Amino acid sequence: MQSEAVFILAIESSCDDTAAAVLHNDKVLSNVVANQLVHQQYGGVVPELASRAHQQNIVPVIDAALQKAGLKKEQLNAIAFTQGPGLMGSLLVGTSFAKSLSLALNIPLIAVNHMHAHILAHFIDEEGFDKPEFPFLALTISGGHTQIVKVNGFFDMEIIGETTDDAVGEAFDKSAKILGLPYPGGPLIDKHAKLGNPNAYAFTKPKVPGLDFSFSGLKTQILYFIQNNVSKDPEFIEKNMDDICASIQQIIINILMDKLLLAVSETGITQIAIGGGVSANSGIRNTLKAAESKYGWKTFIPKFEYTTDNAAMIGIVGYQKYLEQQFNDNAVVSKARIQF
Template identity: 55%
Template sequence: MKKDPIILAIESSCDDTAVALMQGNLVLSHVIGTQKIHSSYGGVVPELASRFHQKDIVPLVRRAGALANINQKQLNAVAFTKGPGLIGSLLVGANFAKSLAMALEIPCIGVHHVQAHVLAHFIKIQGRLPPEFPFLCLTISGGHTQIVYVEDYFQMTVLGQNLDDAVGEAFDKSAKIMGLEYPGGVWVDRYAQKGDPLKFPFSKPRVKGLDFSFSGFKTQFLYFIQKQLAIDSDFIKKNLYDLCASVQHTLVNILLDKVLQAMAQTNISQLALAGGVSANSGLRQRFLRASEEKGWRLYILPLEYTTDNAAMIAMTAQLKYARSLFDNLDIVATSCCEWDS
């Protein structure tokens, strides 16, 4: 019996360097190098990010190989994130992957980052079955908010997306306004668990169709905080838990409203959640309640596969490998690229 291919995958679209080894749909090893330096700047500094990718990528590849007990001669292909993302960061991963593929004389596979978030649901996870086609996927992160209609592995249609800021940015910017550390979305989630989500009602933007807009919410929240601080300089400190809970409640409901609309329009009862914001505990609880009320099948990934990770790149590469969808070595990583079909 022919063995499934072994693929080395690299994800370097932003500030984390991730490396995974996968055979078939089974993850053999997965390691991530986190760049903590950005927290002191209140956001990702692109030049620093690419510099740390260069420093971390070789040690992480070696570590992934050691953990999986796999050497380079056993590899069948090398995969990397081709976009979208920070161009400097993408180029580090792409150039390393292409160089290794050329040296080993094996195929090179470029992977679309957001598409990989969706296909992470097909990673083999004990006790969990993947979604059945067709299904909807709510892909939510710092850069993207999309409702995707998934007919097959590489037949996806974006039904709605962010017109301006993504929901992850709305979480982080709200946290920054409250003086919380970067990345702020994690702290909003943590503090929200102790607060009253109805204490401070914020209005939701009116956007036609299935698209999203979060810039108005950020402005609304900023003006609200400025007004309250003018009255009481300790307002945030006194109301931090309730503020976080109210922000989270509003943003999650914006997402849920659009998903309800999409599911009604498509008559599909399967929903998958993907992307870093899908790790938010309040969002998971709210969507679980909705799935029970509406009779959906809801698919939620383990936390390690929600944020940017190389396992999702490897999974997508495995599916492309099976279809001989290889790339030439002149493929160029770009900050904005088309989905594969």
């Protein structure tokens, strides 16, 4: 099924960002995100506070997305929303609103897997950004996930490697917390790393077979390293913050690249796309870009605003599902954990 003018409203509420976007086919007309600053004082996302904030934000965010797109709700062809994975209370807000609006407007409802959306964000029509060709390898890195996915088609994906414990985003954030940096700490490690020496301190790579990852041991290693050095010099962190951050970032990048190299070797696929919040990290982006000339890969790095949780990526999956008439009825439910 194809149409020259498909307008899709997309809603994303899987964690602590309330987001809405309007797409005209595969082009983004608006992409609005309301962040929740309330979690900073707790050093992490508080689920109950997140769901309450979604309830406050969802109507103004959707209204802003429609206004920015210059569209009335009656012009919409479908509503796409994040079904999961995510925080159940947060997901319920977006799901309930999407179901109600699709019912009121009598238009199709489309449930979207949040992790599929991170991967398929590359298919948003954006000037200056190429789209990968199938098959390609997707490295999906976020606060909750670390996966290598073999992508054969829009809805034909296979996880060939994933973390056995913590996600890479958690490794960044927990390391930042150990260093006394505020939440979310990942971007601050990236900021300090730009000024530091990545070879100043050596950390050991975890020994994990195959294409799987592990980051819990690295977090413990960093904790003991900091505790040991601070016991000798209480100002150790303050004096060496840039070098510490650069060294932490470097070991994480090395772990990711080792697994990608192995995945390319095993599959023969040299098209590599990254997605998820941690793909905003400048060190990872630069290393992946350098891999094009170093290894002969073709790499795809999404526009910055499509890396963190956003509704545009939900909308592009919604559009592809709309073309195939993969619609859901009102019995569809949110799922904190969802089949990939």
